[in-house]
Amino acid sequence: MSAGSPKTRTPTVAVVGATGLVGETVLRVLAERAFPVGELRALGSAKSAGTRVRFRGHELVVREASPEALEGADFVFFAATGELSRALAPAAAAAGAVVVDKSSTWRMDASVPLVVPEINPGALAEHRGIVACPNCTTIGLVMALEPLRRAAGLVHVAVTTLQAASGAGREGIEELTSAARASNVFPRMLAGNVIPQCEKLLANDYTSEEEKLRDETRKILGLPELPVTMTCVRVPVAIGHSAAVLVETERALAPREALAALRAFPGLCVGEGSEYAAPLEVAGRDEVFVGRVRSDPTHPRRLWLWCVIDNLRKGAATNAVQIAEELLAQS
Ligand SMILES: NC(=O)c1ccc[n+]([C@@H]2O[C@H](COP(=O)([O-])OP(=O)(O)OC[C@H]3O[C@@H](n4cnc5c(N)ncnc54)[C@H](OP(=O)(O)O)[C@@H]3O)[C@@H](O)[C@H]2O)c1
Numbered sequence: 001m002s003a004g005s006p007k008t009r010t011p012t013v014a015v016v017g018a019t020g021l022v023g024e025t026v027l028r029v030l031a032e033r034a035f036p037v038g039e040l041r042a043l044g045s046a047k048s049a050g051t052r053v054r055f056r057g058h059e060l061v062v063r064e065a066s067p068e069a070l071e072g073a074d075f076v077f078f079a080a081t082g083e084l085s086r087a088l089a090p091a092a093a094a095a096g097a098v099v100v101d102k103s104s105t106w107r108m109d110a111s112v113p114l115v116v117p118e119i120n121p122g123a124l125a126e127h128r129g130i131v132a133c134p135n136c137t138t139i140g141l142v143m144a145l146e147p148l149r150r151a152a153g154l155v156h157v158a159v160t161t162l163q164a165a166s167g168a169g170r171e172g173i174e175e176l177t178s179a180a181r182a183s184n185v186f187p188r189m190l191a192g193n194v195i196p197q198c199e200k201l202l203a204n205d206y207t208s209e210e211e212k213l214r215d216e217t218r219k220i221l222g223l224p225e226l227p228v229t230m231t232c233v234r235v236p237v238a239i240g241h242s243a244a245v246l247v248e249t250e251r252a253l254a255p256r257e258a259l260a261a262l263r264a265f266p267g268l269c270v271g272e273g274s275e276y277a278a279p280l281e282v283a284g285r286d287e288v289f290v291g292r293v294r295s296d297p298t299h300p301r302r303l304w305l306w307c308v309i310d311n312l313r314k315g316a317a318t319n320a321v322q323i324a325e326e327l328l329a330q331s
Pocket of ligand 1: 016047048064079080082103168169312315316
């Protein structure tokens with residue numbers, strides 16, 4: 001924790017991107033979890049300056065994000081663009097704020113902790129003013145993998161994700177629900193469709209989303225060589241990223257042992273048989289839901305799982321607020 005944010009003062013909190021899907025969820029989660037907030041600054045682009053957002057039943061006027069608007073802040077939640085985080089976060093951190101960044105800009109920077117508080121809260125001790133919050137898909141995956149890793153070690157992970165339109169922000173939801181059916185945000189029309197491409201297609205035929213999922217999973221779990229292979233698919237769902245995961249462990253783990261390990265882990269909601277979760281039930285929840293745990297008859301040390309996460313809450317805002325709570329607790 002920086003010198004500018006002692007426990008004795010109620011923190012000044014800025015939310016950059018307060019008009020966006022993640023930013024408005026950060027405001028909601030801060031209020032729901034009674035995070036200590038002295039002053040709340042809601043920041044956005046010049047376009048939304050002067051508009052209003054709600055926090056704890058009051059309206060706040062949105063200001064344009066700028067270095068001056070962050071002066072004196074103790075916590076800054078960035079939920080805007082990667083470019084804006086790159087431009088504004090270092091100065092805010094140097095001035096004594098702790099930045100919790102939702103963009104991908106700092107996640108793979110070796111000097112920036114990438115944190116899921118249930119898994120690697122110890123990494124926060126190394127922060128130098130910026131903490132990165134993982135990709136929404138990664139958080140769901142690592143929350144399911146960590147208990148299995150602790151129980152039996154990990155050898156190999158293969159995952160297919162089914163990702164909601166809101167993962168692409170407010171414009172993603174608008175494109176899914178608009179009557180016009182134009183495709184500007186997604187590479188094909190999403191309504192009534194399934195698109196095997198989330199984000200940019202790279203020269204190696206994987207996508208930037210797939211590379212994030214692999215690299216961030218390795219960093220959070222502290223397993224830099226873990227074989228992780230994946231396909232990320234966009235589906236016509238508003239909120240909730242799902243994943244079908246095939247995990248190979250070092251030691252054979254029967255499904256009932258895996259279920260016990262998953263049930264004992266904080267932040268997971270585990271179902272058996274028909275008690276699996278689907279995105280419509282998970283939207284608005286903070287747990288990661290794991291179900292369909294079963295052995296792979298083709299391999300003695302492989303298990304299949306089904307995971308679902310609300311990408312805007314635990315996949316973004318809730319995890320970011322938990323990071324700030326953990327920083328306060330550790331200070
Ligand atoms: N959606 C998800 O599931 C999810 C999950 C994890 C991480 N993330 C990350 O979280 C961030 C926000 O995503 P989102 O889904 O909330 O997107 P969004 O709904 O499109 O909102 C984007 C926000 O960024 C603001 N913004 C854009 N350019 C800006 C600028 N130059 N200066 C100041 N503010 C600017 C927008 O303000 P205006 O309204 O003024 O334009 C808006 O508040 C992104 O980095 C995204 O990758 C998203």
